[in-house]
Amino acid sequence: xxxxLEDIAGAMxxxxxxxxAADESTSTIEKRFDTIGLASTEDSRRDYREMLFRADDAMxxxxxxxxxxxxxxxxxxxxGTPLVEIIRKAGAVPGIKVDLGAKPMAGFAGETITxxxxxxxxxxxxxxxxxxxxxxxxGVIAISDILPSSGSVRANAHALARYAALCQAAGIVPIxxxxxxxxxxxxxxxxARSEEVTEATLRIVFEELAAQRVSLEGMILKPSMVIDGKxxxxxxxxxxxxxxxxxxxxxxxSAVPGIAFLSGGQSTEEATAHLSAMVSGFALPWTLTxxxxxxxxxxxxxxxxxKAENVAAGQRAFTHRARMCSLAALGGWRRELExxx
Numbered sequence: 001x002x003x004x005l006e007d008i009a010g011a012m013x014x015x016x017x018x019x020x021a022a023d024e025s026t027s028t029i030e031k032r033f034d035t036i037g038l039a040s041t042e043d044s045r046r047d048y049r050e051m052l053f054r055a056d057d058a059m060x061x062x063x064x065x066x067x068x069x070x071x072x073x074x075x076x077x078x079x080g081t082p083l084v085e086i087i088r089k090a091g092a093v094p095g096i097k098v099d100l101g102a103k104p105m106a107g108f109a110g111e112t113i114t115x116x117x118x119x120x121x122x123x124x125x126x127x128x129x130x131x132x133x134x135x136x137x138x139g140v141i142a143i144s145d146i147l148p149s150s151g152s153v154r155a156n157a158h159a160l161a162r163y164a165a166l167c168q169a170a171g172i173v174p175i176x177x178x179x180x181x182x183x184x185x186x187x188x189x190x191x192a193r194s195e196e197v198t199e200a201t202l203r204i205v206f207e208e209l210a211a212q213r214v215s216l217e218g219m220i221l222k223p224s225m226v227i228d229g230k231x232x233x234x235x236x237x238x239x240x241x242x243x244x245x246x247x248x249x250x251x252x253x254s255a256v257p258g259i260a261f262l263s264g265g266q267s268t269e270e271a272t273a274h275l276s277a278m279v280s281g282f283a284l285p286w287t288l289t290x291x292x293x294x295x296x297x298x299x300x301x302x303x304x305x306x307k308a309e310n311v312a313a314g315q316r317a318f319t320h321r322a323r324m325c326s327l328a329a330l331g332g333w334r335r336e337l338e339x340x341x
Contacts, residue, residue, distance in 0.1 A: 005218025006257065008133050008173045012093055012220060013258030013287040016330045017064035019175075020322075021262075021293035022049055023097035023136065025069060032294075038306035042071070050077045050086070051304060052297070055315035058322035059090035067095045067136050067175075067291070074130060084131040095134035095175070096127045098163070102140040111142050111152040114159055117166075124170035134173035136222065137163040139205075141180045143189055143197050143229070153204050161208035168218055175260070175291070177222035178205050182230050182265045189229040195243045198226050202251035216255035222291050223248075224264045225274055237270075241277035245284070252286065260291035268321065269338060271295045272328045280331030289329040296321050 012019065024032065029048075030040035038044055049072055053059065066087050073096050075083050084094045100116035114137065124135065139156035141148050156178065164174035180198050202223065209216070226243040228235050235243075248259065263271040271292060279288050290296075299321050304314030327333040 003133065003171065005168060005171070005173050005215060008093060009218055009220055009257045012065045012134060012173065013260075013289065014064045015287065016326050017062055018290035018292070018325055018329055019065045019067060019095075019260050020052065020063050020092075020296055021067045021136075021291055022052060022072065022297075023067040023069045024293065025101070026071070032301060033306070036301060036305050042075075044306060045071070046075050046083070047078065047308075048301070048304065048306075049075075049083065051311050051314050052300065052318055053083060053086045053090065055318050055322075056090060058315070058319040059087075059092060062322035062326040063090070063092050064289075065093040065095050065134060067097055068132070069097055073127065073132060082131075088131070093133050094131050095136060096132040097137075098123060098127070098135045098167075099137040102138070105152055105155065108149055108152050110144075110147060111149060112140050113152070113155050114139050117159060117162055120163065120166050121170065124166060124172055128170055128172055132172060134175060134220070135163075135167050136175040136177060138177040138179055141178060141197065141201050143180055143194065145189070145193075148197060148201070153201050154208075157201070157205045157208040158212075160205060161212040161214060164209060164214045164219055165212045168215055173218055173220060174214070175220045175222045176205065176209070177262065178202065179224045179262060179264060182224070182227055188231040190232055191226060191228040191235040191239060191243060194228060195226045195247055198224065199247045199251055202247065206251060206253065216253055217257060219256065221252060221256055221259045222262055223259065225261055225266070225271075227264070227266065227274075230265060237273045237277050238281075240274045241281055244274070245278055245282045248286075254285035256286055258287040258289060260289050263290075263292045263295035266295065268295045268298060269335070272324050272333055273335070275325070276328035276331055276333035279329060290325045292325060296325060
């Protein structure tokens, strides 16, 4: 029986659960491993992700889906069990990052266009056969006093929409990820500028999704929160929550089943606090949750240190972070719960 896109999306947006972004490219995970002095090899990458996926106390109650890098989708655990099977047994949906990265956009200095549409239909068929039931594509939107240009936003929105249409034709739920960067140049933009750019970007994204006949009920939005620049004075948690919800209500149709935020350079606690404030403080037409990478994994990586004897410690750290994010997705996170851990 063919799985319905809206059913898959609904499972991914289960109350109090969120997405683990374990789709770091080989170059990105090498940088993460450098922080603990671990060589990045096929085996070490597998061992790290297996540690996370086998953390049942985190996975079963808190994680509804896992975004994988292509290598991981086809990998087997040390005992020969496919990693996809371990994810499924934990009750989560396996997914796959399908874009080929943001590359400099010809004619648009300081801006990028995400590549990967060529041959995507064939890759999606292979990923579906391997067990993936959702996919992710990231469009990167630069921000400054003069950026982004309308041409760059429109090009990235069109690519996101074409990707989404191809996914749905393949029976795969698309995660549509337009990220307005917090660390643009010079990175000192105020939160009001982030709000302006995020709203304009999301309007164009949903125009393009409609033009490409993407079913809103069978997709998930993964936006950045409305936050100030990396080098700007930090806005309050309440201000971030209020501005983010205001933008979403102005731009995202209620037919979209869920919104899973990226952490986008925020600290672990910042990303958790902002999500919890949005869920607890506003009446919303969609489910809000998390789709975090570093904000879910940083503590686990530090505890693990690449050593077999530290697997249990790494899993405990991952479980704590996943539980905090789960509480945030329910609107019940409090800072004192971090100190009690």
